[in-house]
Amino acid sequence: xxxxxxxxxxxxxxxxxxxxxxxxxxxxxxxxxxxxxxxxxxxxxxxxxxxxxxxxxxxxxxxxxxxxxxxxxxxxxxxxxxxxxxxxxxxxxxxxxxxxxxxxxxxxxxxxxxxxxxxxxxxxxxxxxxxxxxxxxxxxxxxxxxxxxxxxxxxxxxxxxxxxxxxxxxxxxxxxx
Numbered sequence: 001x002x003x004x005x006x007x008x009x010x011x012x013x014x015x016x017x018x019x020x021x022x023x024x025x026x027x028x029x030x031x032x033x034x035x036x037x038x039x040x041x042x043x044x045x046x047x048x049x050x051x052x053x054x055x056x057x058x059x060x061x062x063x064x065x066x067x068x069x070x071x072x073x074x075x076x077x078x079x080x081x082x083x084x085x086x087x088x089x090x091x092x093x094x095x096x097x098x099x100x101x102x103x104x105x106x107x108x109x110x111x112x113x114x115x116x117x118x119x120x121x122x123x124x125x126x127x128x129x130x131x132x133x134x135x136x137x138x139x140x141x142x143x144x145x146x147x148x149x150x151x152x153x154x155x156x157x158x159x160x161x162x163x164x165x166x167x168x169x170x171x172x173x174x175x176x177x
Contacts, residue, residue, distance in 0.1 A: 085111070106125050108121060
């Protein structure tokens with residue numbers, strides 16, 4: 001007899017699949033996660049996939065996550081990849097004590113590459129409650145770009161999402177018509 005499992009957190013399940021680029025030609029993904037007593041989480045990921053020319057590609061990533069209570073509380077995440085990319089993200093809980101804004105988290109994302117240098121910073125916010133999750137980031141560069149993601153859980157097992165990128169100096173450029 002079959003045993004059916006209930007996915008209670010489909011947001012997390014889908015996020016983990018996308019985080020590991022599982023739909024991007026991956027053959028194998030091996031992830032090792034460790035949590036400390038202080039709440040920090042360390043993850044090592046090795047991915048083996050098919051490159052477009054038919055050869056195999058290998059990727060390695062080290063990630064650390066954690067949180068602190070200083071400054072009203074914040075969560076951070078850092079990531080280093082074998083390609084030389086380094087990312088750091090911080091989400092702040094400054095607004096959690098203001099009624100109506102408790103689910104809104106300002107955030108900052110920094111990117112750099114060890115060979116080409118600083119790639120830029122993005123600032124914006126994330127909003128998440130039981131059925132809606134949205135992330136909006138604006139790049140702090142000479143040509144600012146808005147990255148918008150929205151996921152809505154319309155039923156127990158139905159999730160609808162969209163993602164859009166708009167160049168703020170010329171928003172009509174991204175419109176088709």
